[in-house]
Amino acid sequence: MSRIGENLAEIRERMAAACKRAGRPLAEVELLAVSKTFSADAVRQAADFGQTRFAESRWQEAETKIAASPTGLEWHFIGRVQRNKVRKILAVCEVIHGIDSSRLANYVSDVAGDLGLVPRAFLQVNVGGEASKGGFELAELEEEMAGLLVLPHVQWLGLMTIPPAGPNPEAARHWFHELRSLRDRLETRHQTQLPFLSMGMSDDFEVAIEEGATHIRVGSAIFGARDDRNEDPSEA
């Protein structure tokens, strides 16, 4: 078995164990393979082991890679969305995780309307209120949610976050819990459904699953260590 295949098998086992601890069905949690900085060949290897959902965070890199990858895969865009790339991203990616302002949300809805699409998307929340990270502040999202819900050409799946870096996976638990509580408040206050939570990466996906994650975004634990010199997840 290839290294990528072994890694995938191990992650699926750890996902199953975390679901069991949390009393959740495994089918509730989707594994997104984050292939950024890795080649279309790495994507193909993962696809050969049954991985169907992939995620990229930089459009320039994603565009060529997706074109060179096997067809029939589902692509998620998890990076910061540049306005001048929205049209192309919407044409290729099924789900956008990084809607980080009402201004961007409005723009995406307008472009989607032009294209005759209603993309599925997550609202990104800056749970730690970090200056270095994008996303809605908690109070800001509570204030702006009503306006977001009436946008005609976006289907909100739920909330996404990248928590502050911590000394160990347990440190992220608090932030995952915050995201879930915010989701619960928004659902009640706006009588709406935000069923999905995109949270958890290689180092903390098990804690995220215990706290209710439905989409975990796992890169290095599948594909290996990245050369992150030009790549900052907090930029995503």
Ligand SMILES: *Cc1c(COP(=O)(O)O)cnc(C)c1O
């Ligand atoms: C890179 C990235 C990930 C994956 O990170 P790993 O630690 O390699 O699992 C997840 N989410 C976002 C937004 C990223 O940019």
